[in-house]
Amino acid sequence: MSNLLVDTFHVAWGDLMFFKHNFLNILVMSIMSPLLYLIAFGYGLRTGETDIGVSYVAFVIPGIAALSSLSSSFSASATRMNVQRLYYKSFDEMMMCPLSLSSIVLGKCVLGLMRGLLSCFLLYALGLFLAPELVLSPLIIICIIVSCMTFSLLGVAVALLAKSHQTMATLNSLIILPMTFLCGTFFSVSSLNPVFQAILYCLPLTHASEIIRGAALPDYIDFPWISLAVLIAFAAAFFAIDVYLLKTKKI
Numbered sequence: 001m002s003n004l005l006v007d008t009f010h011v012a013w014g015d016l017m018f019f020k021h022n023f024l025n026i027l028v029m030s031i032m033s034p035l036l037y038l039i040a041f042g043y044g045l046r047t048g049e050t051d052i053g054v055s056y057v058a059f060v061i062p063g064i065a066a067l068s069s070l071s072s073s074f075s076a077s078a079t080r081m082n083v084q085r086l087y088y089k090s091f092d093e094m095m096m097c098p099l100s101l102s103s104i105v106l107g108k109c110v111l112g113l114m115r116g117l118l119s120c121f122l123l124y125a126l127g128l129f130l131a132p133e134l135v136l137s138p139l140i141i142i143c144i145i146v147s148c149m150t151f152s153l154l155g156v157a158v159a160l161l162a163k164s165h166q167t168m169a170t171l172n173s174l175i176i177l178p179m180t181f182l183c184g185t186f187f188s189v190s191s192l193n194p195v196f197q198a199i200l201y202c203l204p205l206t207h208a209s210e211i212i213r214g215a216a217l218p219d220y221i222d223f224p225w226i227s228l229a230v231l232i233a234f235a236a237a238f239f240a241i242d243v244y245l246l247k248t249k250k251i
Helices: 002-021 023-044 056-088 090-095 101-130 138-161 165-182 194-200 204-216 225-247
Strands: none
Touching: 002 023, 002 101, 023 056, 023 101, 056 090, 056 101, 056 138, 056 165, 056 204, 101 138, 101 225, 138 165, 138 204, 138 225, 165 204, 204 225
16 A cells, blocks of 8 residues: 555656646636636526525535636646656656556546646635535545545546547547536525536536535535445546556556
């Protein structure tokens, strides 16, 4: 276990230095999109209370936090790794080092995890002032970490599958864009037709939205433990796919 952690740190070192030296730029990029979503959807399109008895702002902030965990974690890990593979070729050199595949996968997830956490917690800290219904608890922290880790692992898988920068953009449009607006970030999935509900519950962002909203509004929503288990299962599946792609040299 100690060797895995040490190797993971070694793999992540370059990305950690990138995060450190570009912190201000990353900070601006991490908070800009969530703020625009909050202004446009939280204040621009709808006001008043929802059917669960909270303001729409309080309802939508956990959804935007889930969306931020997707966009920030996915883009950070996928874009950085894609550039390292296809442009600098530094990822191929790292593959020749005596490192376990698990440590490589986990190490390449660190940048996405950190950027996702930064984006989510900045937004949620702002949300605590804007919506008194929201609460801060260990459970909300756990949910955000699980969500960021899941989408960071997904970003690694997409970066390993992409054969060019154009393929990367196409996969981003096919995977990220639909989930952004369809997975209960701005509305309640339970209000939809059961057929559409079944489809949306096959997507990880739906479960991320459910658990973050449930942890943020415990007085109004029962926490969906099943969704937490499903999201952890998604993370395990993405991790297994990443290891498989590295093991079979399909990079």
